[in-house]
Structure formats: structure tokens, C-alpha cells
Amino acid sequence: MGKLFSINNYNEIKEIFHDKGLKCTPQRQAVLKVLQESKGYLSISKIHRNVKELLPGTGLATVYRSLETLIELNLVVKVHLEDGCHSYAVAPKGHRHPIVCTDCNRVIDYTECPMEDLSKKLTKDTGILIQNHFLQLFGTCKQCQT
Numbered sequence: 001m002g003k004l005f006s007i008n009n010y011n012e013i014k015e016i017f018h019d020k021g022l023k024c025t026p027q028r029q030a031v032l033k034v035l036q037e038s039k040g041y042l043s044i045s046k047i048h049r050n051v052k053e054l055l056p057g058t059g060l061a062t063v064y065r066s067l068e069t070l071i072e073l074n075l076v077v078k079v080h081l082e083d084g085c086h087s088y089a090v091a092p093k094g095h096r097h098p099i100v101c102t103d104c105n106r107v108i109d110y111t112e113c114p115m116e117d118l119s120k121k122l123t124k125d126t127g128i129l130i131q132n133h134f135l136q137l138f139g140t141c142k143q144c145q146t
């Protein structure tokens, strides 16, 4: 199958799937494209609605499974919201932390990691070797402050 959607780094993405022995199916591509075109995070129902515009007849379960696969491949991140719900966004490149604007739902990537020193301290204090962390911040973006 040829290039279905104009994802900028399509070849790179195909490679990521290939490395894990997974197929870059049209559904998975569509889910990724929908998220790439959104500026912030999207709920699963919104993703489903937009995917159906690209691939009519795609079921919610397929969208859900595609998201799980994309998360596994580090292409998508689950964004945890204040109300306990979660949504999805394209994973930032490299090690970054998402800051979610609670007014306009935009996701801003914070490139610095404040956790490195803390991880070292935790290892020293608890003996646990910290291997990974998930840090997400909430706030009000500049535009929403005015």
C-alpha cells in the first residue's frame, strides 16, 4: 500500500512500526494524522469522529486499539486531565514534559527536565533506581491570561 496520508515524517513512522514488527495500517495512520493536525489533545470520541472522515466505517474499538499501539511505539501520549479523564496527543520528540492549558486545552511542550536531580535524590534516599517518569503540568497559557 502506498502513502495514504501526507504525514510529514511518514517514512520515519513506517520505520518505527517496522522495527517492532507492526504494520502501519491505514487506521493507525489516520489516528496519528488526526492527532498531528490538532494543536492540542483530543478525546477518543473526537479522534473517532475525525478518523471516520478519513476512513468511514472505522469503529471506536479500532481507534482505541490503534491508540494503544501508537502509545506503545511512543508516537502518542495519554494526557491525564484534571477531572480524571484522559485524552491523547502526539508525543513530543525527545524527553519533554507536556504543559496543558486548562482554558484552551492547548498542549505546550516543556523541554527542560526538572526530574533529574530529584531522581538522583530518590535513588539515594530509597535505593530505588529511577528509570523513568511521567510529569505533566497544568496551567493557563499566555493567551488565556489576558
Ligand SMILES: [Zn+2]
Binding pocket: 101, 102, 103, 104, 105, 106, 140, 141, 142, 143, 144
Ligand atoms: Zn490557553
Ligand SMILES: [Zn+2]
Binding pocket: 095, 096, 097, 112, 113, 114, 115, 116, 133, 135
Ligand atoms: Zn523529565
